[in-house]
Amino acid sequence: MEVLQTISEVLQKGNAKLVGEKTQEALDQGLAPAEILNDGLLAGMSVIGKKFKNNEVYVPEVLIAARAMHAGLNVLQPKLVESGTKPVGIVVLGTVKGDVHDIGKNLVGMMMVGAGLEVIDVGIDVSKEKFVEAVQTYKPKILALSALLTTTMPELKTVIDAVAEAGLRDQVKIMVGGAPVNAEFAKEIGADGYTPDAGSAAELAKQFALA
Structure with missing residues (x-):
């Protein structure tokens, strides 16, 4: 459908107003909300x-495109709920205790x-107790x-250990990331996954959600 292609294109350009109008x-x-979501906004x-993964666009462009996507989602959300369209999975996302950085986290989200x-974003400087509580409350497939x-x-391992102590470790895949983190460290602390950038993080989370 031509309108879906247009939604995709104007979203990539970051035109939030037009994305909202074209979604409506x-x-x-008479297009199905799920079709508009998948073949327009998500496409x-x-x-x-x-x-972004290939360094063809940078953080500002991603943020502008994401804002445009949310303009479309705002129009679509009530219809998605009505039609019973469910997300592929729930992610609880947050920056660990002692750390107040959020640009990378927001981008991943x-x-x-x-x-x-x-995505349930629990914020920055989040204690292990709050992460455990969020896993118990939202029952996500992924904790990022x-x-x-x-x-x-070291707080990453503290959270992973707390999730295990709460008896929830086998219920959730745990992903870790951030500038100083690498795949070797992730493996050492018992995480299920690590990715170096936001695009890869989204791909891996989707794989975990659909597995």
Whole structure:
């Protein structure tokens, strides 16, 4: 459908107003909310995600595209609820205790939403208790932990251990990321996954959600 292609294209350009208008137009034409979501909004965000991964666009462009995607989602959300469309999975996302960095976390969250996941962002400087509570409350398929400082890297393991102690470890896949983190460290602390960038994080989370 031409209108879906237009939604994808104007989203990639970051035109939030037009994305909202075209999403409404697609609904008015009688297109299914899930089709508009997948073939319009998520299709456009997927292109941005791939370009970001390949260094063809940068953080500002991603943030602008994500804002445009949310303009479409705002129009679509009530209809998605009505039609019973469910996200592919829930992710609880947060930056660990002692760390107040949030740009990387926010970017990952936007990319995950763009991959069709529901993201519960519990914020920054989050204690292990709050992460455990969020896993108990929202029953996510994925827990995504961010640490941007070398001094807060050990807190990643603290959270993983707390989730295990609460008897929840086999219920959730735990992903870790942030500037000082690497795949070797992730393996050492018992995480299920690590990715170096937001686009890859969204792809891996989607794989975990669909597994």
